[in-house]
Amino acid sequence: MADEFLESLLATPGTSGFEQDVQEVVRDFSRGFAHSVDTDVHGNLIAAVNPEGGRRILLDAHCDQIGLIVRHIDDKGFIRVSAVGGWDMQILLGQKMLVHTTGGSIPGVIARKPIHLLNETERKTVPKIHDLWIDIGSASADETSALVDIGDSVTPQPSLTKLMNGRISGVAMDDRTGIWVIMTALKMISEQSPKAAVFAVSAVQEEIGLRGAQTSAYNVNPEVAIAVDVTHATDCPGIDQNQFGNIRIGGGPVVVRGANANPRVVDLLLKTAARHDIDVQINALGRPASNDGAAIQVSRGGCAAGLVTLPNRYMHSPVEVVAESDLEQSARLLAQFCLAVGEDTSFIP
């Protein structure tokens, strides 16, 4: 797989909190089959199939990614940054980055002192974000300031590496893979005759507080919604399954059970999976999800929310790994779920 749409999504950095470059990729893809494609003032892209249909279903994934923002240019011309979203400092060190300026994207590297020059304490300490700098090769503060402005955004350089067994690795699998799933599902739905109105939203600003989900769910006003995001695969070294459950990469879409998931939505997801020979995994969550599903469930007067998540290794690193088969099966599951919603389907828990 890794089709052209997925490759374009992964090759486009989500910058500035509004991610309009990513939305352009989504717009190009969805224009071919959606009955309407709109962008709201917050930056969310909303593609609809059968928008006048009976029941209103929202499919959500987020288009933003974790990154950095330029805070200060120091007197030697190095760029000092703040985090946008949850970074592991030990992973950020040594990465190749892009600084997104008004004049275009400039490559740079995240650096610290070499190990030879670190004292005993420094070697044992994880650096703070303000200890790091980005080196763009500039020789002075003036040279950097001529190109880079305070508030410019910074992301890792996009990458996509194909691994064995249909697994792929790269930057921002969280949550471009989710965007791929909901938009591919919407395309499948457009080729059938859905009774429901289906809205697929590429939502902004999930990583800084589920903000695009709040505004887009209000605008779409759905009765039922499925949020698609990545979840931790627990089948790699060092993760305790007693604590985090047994989630396998390549094991299929992960359907969440718990208070953030309407039981009737869960039921319909599981029945749909069984009917269409889709292997699913179940995850349990005793609190609201840390993704868009949490915001959507309590939008307006409430919404019957479901969470379909994609097994992901090394989340929030530039080498996140997913299995292509999990994406394909998730898109099928979402499409068949939407097609199964009829006039008399009840979502009262």
Ligand SMILES: [Zn+2]
């Ligand atoms: Zn995410």
